[in-house]
Amino acid sequence: MKILIPLALLLVLATPSVAQQAGEAEFGKRCARCHDTAAAVAILKPHTDAxxxxxxxxxxxxxHHARDAGERKAIIGYLERALGATK
Ligand code: HEC
Structure with a gap:
């Protein structure tokens, strides 16, 4: 059973579309009740240096609502992709 967790994590990290969905889901869970994606991207725009x-x-x-490092990584990835899509 213990091996399943790292395996699942590996799958999430190795598959961009799955990682993307995870980031989007985490954002929905942790952030969307206060910021929609467009608002969050607008906050990031002044920070032009990646x-x-x-x-x-x-x-x-x-x-700020994402204390777990893995979750934070997924959310930041999701926001970076959303920001990239608006450039
Ligand atoms: C309970 C409501 C709430 C939730 C949930 C929330 N935020 Fe915020 N967020 C705010 C408020 C209010 C501010 C403005 C005050 C501040 O900076 O704390 C803010 C500010 C920010 C800022 C700008 C901070 C700055 O210093 O300019 C970012 C970026 C941000 N939020 C991203 C997120 C992300 C990503 C999530 C999910 C992990 C999230 N927020 C969850 C309410 C929320």
């Missing part, structure tokens, strides 16, 4: 943005988001979200 490295600075990633570091800022990591700091911000670790204290």
């Amino acid at each position: 490295k600075e943005r990633a570091a800022w988001l990591e700091r911000k979200l670790s204290r």
Whole structure:
């Protein structure tokens, strides 16, 4: 049974579409009641430097509704893709 969890994680990380859905689902669960995706992307837009943005988001979200590192990673990935789609 114990092997199933790392295997499932590996699958999620290895399959972009699955990882994307996980990020979207986490965002829906953790963030959407206060921010819709467009609003969250609008918040990110002034942070034009990708490295600075990633570091800022990591700091911000670790204290703001996404304390779990895995969840935070999925949500940040989802937001980065949403931001990329609006460029
Ligand atoms: C309970 C409502 C609520 C939830 C849930 C919530 N937020 Fe927020 N968020 C706010 C409010 C209010 C602010 C503005 C005040 C602040 O910065 O804390 C904000 C600010 C932010 C900011 C900008 C902060 C800044 O310093 O400019 C980001 C980015 C953000 N939220 C992303 C998220 C993400 C991603 C999630 C899900 C993990 C999330 N929020 C969940 C209410 C919420």
